[in-house]
Amino acid sequence: MKKQTTILLAACLLAFMSACSGNNAGNTEPVESAAPAANTEKDKTEAVTEEEPTFANASVHDPSVIKVGDTFYVFGSHLAVAKSKDLMSWEQLNSSVYEGNPIIPDVLTEMSEGLAWAETDTFWAGDVIQLPDGKFYMYYSMCKGDSPRSVLGYAVADQVEGPYTDKGIILKSGMWNDISEDGTVYDATVHPNVVDPNVFYDKEGILWMVYGSYSGGIFIMKMNPETGLPYPDQGYGKKLLGNNHSRIEAPYMMYSKETGYYYLFLSYGGLDASGGYNIRVARSKNPDGPFLDSEGKDMIDAFGAYGTLFDDLSIAPYGVKLMGNFQMDNVDGEIANIGTGYASPGHNSTYIDPESGKMFLIFHTRFPSRGEGHEVRVHQMMMNSEGWPVVAPHRYAGESTQKVTSDQIIGEYKYVNHGKDITAEIKQASLIQLGKDGKITGSVNGTWKSTGDSTLDLTIDGTVYHGSLLRQWNEGTLSYVMTFSALSKEGVSIWGSHVSKE
Numbered sequence: 001m002k003k004q005t006t007i008l009l010a011a012c013l014l015a016f017m018s019a020c021s022g023n024n025a026g027n028t029e030p031v032e033s034a035a036p037a038a039n040t041e042k043d044k045t046e047a048v049t050e051e052e053p054t055f056a057n058a059s060v061h062d063p064s065v066i067k068v069g070d071t072f073y074v075f076g077s078h079l080a081v082a083k084s085k086d087l088m089s090w091e092q093l094n095s096s097v098y099e100g101n102p103i104i105p106d107v108l109t110e111m112s113e114g115l116a117w118a119e120t121d122t123f124w125a126g127d128v129i130q131l132p133d134g135k136f137y138m139y140y141s142m143c144k145g146d147s148p149r150s151v152l153g154y155a156v157a158d159q160v161e162g163p164y165t166d167k168g169i170i171l172k173s174g175m176w177n178d179i180s181e182d183g184t185v186y187d188a189t190v191h192p193n194v195v196d197p198n199v200f201y202d203k204e205g206i207l208w209m210v211y212g213s214y215s216g217g218i219f220i221m222k223m224n225p226e227t228g229l230p231y232p233d234q235g236y237g238k239k240l241l242g243n244n245h246s247r248i249e250a251p252y253m254m255y256s257k258e259t260g261y262y263y264l265f266l267s268y269g270g271l272d273a274s275g276g277y278n279i280r281v282a283r284s285k286n287p288d289g290p291f292l293d294s295e296g297k298d299m300i301d302a303f304g305a306y307g308t309l310f311d312d313l314s315i316a317p318y319g320v321k322l323m324g325n326f327q328m329d330n331v332d333g334e335i336a337n338i339g340t341g342y343a344s345p346g347h348n349s350t351y352i353d354p355e356s357g358k359m360f361l362i363f364h365t366r367f368p369s370r371g372e373g374h375e376v377r378v379h380q381m382m383m384n385s386e387g388w389p390v391v392a393p394h395r396y397a398g399e400s401t402q403k404v405t406s407d408q409i410i411g412e413y414k415y416v417n418h419g420k421d422i423t424a425e426i427k428q429a430s431l432i433q434l435g436k437d438g439k440i441t442g443s444v445n446g447t448w449k450s451t452g453d454s455t456l457d458l459t460i461d462g463t464v465y466h467g468s469l470l471r472q473w474n475e476g477t478l479s480y481v482m483t484f485s486a487l488s489k490e491g492v493s494i495w496g497s498h499v500s501k502e
Helices: 002-018 041-045 112-118
Strands: 064-068 071-075 081-084 091-094 124-130 136-143 150-157 165-173 198-201 207-212 218-224 238-241 248-255 262-268 278-284 320-323 326-328 340-352 359-366 375-383 389-391 411-417 430-434 439-442 446-450 455-460 463-474 479-488 493-498
Touching: 064 124, 064 340, 071 124, 112 136, 112 150, 112 165, 124 198, 198 248, 207 248, 218 248, 248 340, 262 340, 320 389, 320 493, 326 411, 340 375, 359 389, 375 463, 389 479, 439 455, 455 479, 463 493
Parallel strands: 278 340
Antiparallel strands: 064 071, 071 081, 081 091, 124 136, 136 150, 150 165, 198 207, 207 218, 218 238, 248 262, 262 278, 278 320, 326 340, 340 359, 359 375, 375 389, 411 430, 411 493, 430 439, 439 446, 446 455, 455 463, 463 479, 479 493
């Protein structure tokens, strides 16, 4: 009885922390370039003549992206949906799960079986993909919220904006007194919480679904593209990582033709403003693993110590941490503004443009000192010299990678080290100087060197970081600035944003 109580408590906490959490997008077409580029080389290098970008924000928790025609859609928890043509200005289509919403008009009636099992009246993360029959398949999840009593089902529509018709439940979890999908009695340290689906095609055209949250970990299954269902006799599928109520969720898969790797994106920690949510990644040559981090550690070992609940210390060393909480306050000489910063960014999807090769990270985030309000953000990613994605420090504003001169690199930067911890602490930027002599001074010391047209290496306190340079729009200073994003072998990301003084 004591063991069961412990498991139930863990599951409750797990589901609560994951409650708003949903998943990524299905396999989608890659993304097109958004905002207009500058007209001349001079425009590209002089902020004063560059056009100020325009943004319109939307609130979609756990945004999963799919592109249809010239429009990007993000589907998320609570059946929230938004769309954009440029990944900058978003139009909110729906934010309610109740009767009359345009996505599933009779949701409470049509999906009553799943809602009854999960003992809830809302949805968690949804994921939409277009399958060979031309129809759009929405993979959804529902969860009780204080246990991993969940369902994972699917609905189908002729148009991406719906209406979707329910086709039924695929998986259930949380059967405390019943037999689970694999034929054994449900054990929350072994079996998954069946939420956060992401359905994708691998490079061979094979369809997969990766899913899972807290509880027993992250799993993957082979799917039948003709039916949209898992092939039979897989149980819950193959476990990729996690166990013993580890705070790891929101799996999303991205394949890179450039590197030949599958990148498994994950969110660690709790999704609320003080939960320390952060985005991580591991990679494999195969869609079903094994997945390794930048130090070569096998992610199958990323789980909490037995007998513990939410043991963050045991999982924090695993996975490349791309971003977490941060704040870049404006400094003396810059405009009077609060700067930029995020609290608990996470539950991402990704998109790669087939023509330009641009990579995008799409996620939700809360903001320092703004409570639980959240919005969608899109950041460009670049691949560093070691074949790992690094995330640009500022939101996407239509920028493209360009040749960067040494004169453009030197100067004062706001510097953030994201570390490897899972913490509610907001990491405050400090000031560093990248000197003409190749030295780094200020809050940290070291050296830097240009390694290509838009790449650099930084050595800080004896640690080498391989990264990329990108000229970006800084909303905090309302100006274009040089930025860098770099990653160490230990899986620690650092960011720099050039100080923009009047």
